[in-house]
Amino acid sequence: MSKLKEYKEISIEEIKEVDEFRTFIPENNMYDKIKEDIAKNGIKVPLIVNQNYELINGYTRLKIAQELGIKKVPIAVYETTDRADEYDLLVSTNLTQRQLTRVQALALIEKALEEKTKILKKNQNSENNPKETKVERVPVQLSESQNKKIQSLTDLRNGVKEELEKYNVKVDDRTLDYYIRIKENAPWLTDYILKGNLGIYPAYSIYTKLQEMGLLEAVAKLSPYERNTLLTDGRKIISGERKDLLEEIVNHKITVSQAINKLKTEGKLQRSKKSRVKDKDLDESEDEGEELEADEREEAESEEYDFVGEWQKAEEEEVKQQLTPQLKTEELDEGQQISRLESKPDQGQLESQKEMDLITELKTKGYAELPFEVALVKIEGKCYAINVGALHDLEQGVEKWKELADFLSKHDIIIPGEAEGLYVIPWKLLGRCNEWQSES
DSSP states (O other), X not given: OOXXXXXXXXXXXXXXXXXXXXXXXXXXXXXXXXHHHHHHHOOOSOEEEETTOBEXXXXXXXXXXXXXXXXXXXXXXXXXXXXXXXXXXHHHHHHHHSOOOHHHHHHHHHHHHHHHHHHHHHHHHHHHOTTOXXXXXXXXXXXXXXXXOSSSHHXXXXXHHHHHHHTTOOOOHHHHHHHHHHHHHOGGGHHHHHHTSSOHHHXXXXXXXXXXXXXXXXXXXSOHHHHHHHHTTTHHHHHTTOHHHHHHHHTTSSOHHHHHHHHHHHHHHHHHHHHHHHHHXXXXXXXXXXXXXXXXXXXXXXXXXXXXXHHHHHHHHHHHHHHHHHHHHHHSOHHHHHHHHHTSOOHHHHHHHHHHHHHHHHHHTXXXXXXXXXXXXXXXXXXXXXXXXXXXXXXXXXXXXXXXXXXXXXXXXXXXXXXXTOEEOOGXXXXXXXXXXXXX
């Protein structure tokens, strides 16, 4: 298990980049904002390195430092035992330093598990073949036939679930099942999930529709640019199940951009056609309306009915109904009216009463239901409850919790993030509200 050794500042030239770590995490989608903040305030969050100064986490900051000509950078040096240990460190630091969604965290954890499994298998093969002096490096990308990471789909699911629990990342079973199925059958889609370009449900929808149309493998073989365009700007081609356009794309008869333009043109023509039909229907309705008016005039002339009298009678009834509650109110004496007003507490009084009831329940019953999730922390012998939603807001840079940010910063519980206004929350150190599972 990795152990923090020291914080220090070293020359940027002493840091050693590791290919498998540099390509492991997609480039931060807030790159420009982070660069602007570093140019203004310097690097606040230390880069994570091992005892040999090999960079584990912080490639975005390193790249920006190189671009800005920064000579020295702050680092946190960890003592690690092996690469598997360093992958655990990579995951834990990314979960605390980056604003990842739960699905992105799932993708990150599963990807690290995949790499650790490769390392384990590599070590097992080495132990089974002691006479071999050279072991070929396992490439990051394996073919589907070689990529038997864990013996079965169930083992993979259980392995990921165990890792999620270790990092206190909550993902429901359906989301996990969808992700595992995508990983097994369309692993190229998981990169879009990790980058935050696709959520789990849109990704699963894309996977199932392409599979149903028999074009899953063909789309996977498209060039990265064409595939990216298809999954972003051209997603309607897949969601609309336009197999005709997709077949032209994968057979290189048209580009994705041409297919998108074709779809837009078809949409405009269809809307134009609907508009013409609508105008025609309106014209026919107007003709029918004129005929109906003529018929009604004839009926009005032939039948004598006191419409004016009935109208006046209806108005009188309506006025009478409106006056009735007012008259009843006036019949109440003054004391009754004051009593009614006093019996309606305002919203502030209701909230205060709820808070008092909550404290009373804790003191008398020993437990109480909270209206929102809280984290617990003990500071100078006093226990504080902190709104978890507010902590998530601080991670995202929401400015409404300034008093909370000042309080937690004062006691070194949170630290500033990579960009101004963002904070790193040490979730693993806070007491969290976890779902209780009784032993059976």
